[in-house]
Amino acid sequence: MPSLRDTIAADLRRQITTGVLKPGERLPSEPQLATRYKVSTATLRDALALLQAEGLVEKVHGKGNFVRRLRRRLTYEGGTLTPIVPTLQVTVRTTQLRAQGTLSTLLKVPPQALLTEYLCVSHVGESPHSLARIYVPRDLAPAESSCRWSKPAELGPRLAETREKVSARLPTPEEASTLRISSALAVLAITRVSADTSDRVVEAALLVLPGDRADACFTTRHATEYRRAEG
Structure with a gap:
């Protein structure tokens, strides 16, 4: 059974790949997302870390988490x-x-x-x-x-x-x-x-x-x- 971390990451991943969340768009704050998914901030950050490792989300210090713009390979x-x-x-x-x-x-x-x-x-x-x-x-x-x-x-x-x-x-x-x-x-x-x-x-x-x-x-x-x- 998928963990809460994986479930949250899968939902955000779906929103990014389907265009619901667009490149360059700022995600809701971590406390807001934690409240939305009814999890602790630590669990929410673990989910975001998965998406950061996949190159889908980038965290900008002092500004928040953003959907990463596609980079030319x-x-x-x-x-x-x-x-x-x-x-x-x-x-x-x-x-x-x-x-x-x-x-x-x-x-x-x-x-x-x-x-x-x-x-x-x-x-x-x-x-x-x-x-x-x-x-x-x-x-x-x-x-x-x-x-x-x-x-x-x-x-x-x-x-x-x-x-x-x-x-x-x-x-x-x-x-x-x-x-x-x-x-x-x-x-x-x-x-x-x-x-x-x-x-x-x-x-x-x-x-x-x-x-x-x-x-x-x-x-x-x-x-x-x-x-x-x-x-």
């Missing part, structure tokens, strides 16, 4: 985000730091080796779409500060291998704040490591994509030999 494929949205803007912050812990392991460099970090946040208008932290050995960092979702163009001819690991997890508090998403909304976390023909790691990227607006697509091409029949 982007696809991460081949190191890039598609489709290319004309209004997609990227802010970049460049920092010089020294390798420690995981970064030292990913980049195969000694601890304290000099690195350049590119912190990139893509957004459409005021809506953040993705977060990337890209690390490059200091001697390979280009002069210009730019975000590279794809591999660095100047290293293209030398790149021999790129490995990507994808996992689903909950965002860290910093990621949730930067991307303006609920801490209960899963994200796609992609760790990408690129090496050149000498097996030197030239880039390590930690990418975070909100699960409600991003897909990851991977294509494997198999070589097929065609042999002519003898005779």
Whole structure:
């Protein structure tokens, strides 16, 4: 038998998907909804948390809960985000730091080796779409500060291998704040490591994509030999 939380979530979900509650519309206050459904505020918040995790409702601090507007989905494929949205803007912050812990392991460099970090946040208008932290050995960092979702163009001819690991997890508090998403909304976390023909790691990227607006697509091409029949 469905719990009160699930029953409330199902009713609000139905109202959202059928258009009774429209994108951008503010829901009644939590005490009002708790009274309407005859449950405690704690139970009502649990129901809203389900809808927040599904990307149907977003809670704006100090303002209340709103039906979430549909976000354009982007696809991460081949190191890039598609489709290319004309209004997609990227802010970049460049920092010089020294390798420690995981970064030292990913980049195969000694601890304290000099690195350049590119912190990139893509957004459409005021809506953040993705977060990337890209690390490059200091001697390979280009002069210009730019975000590279794809591999660095100047290293293209030398790149021999790129490995990507994808996992689903909950965002860290910093990621949730930067991307303006609920801490209960899963994200796609992609760790990408690129090496050149000498097996030197030239880039390590930690990418975070909100699960409600991003897909990851991977294509494997198999070589097929065609042999002519003898005779």
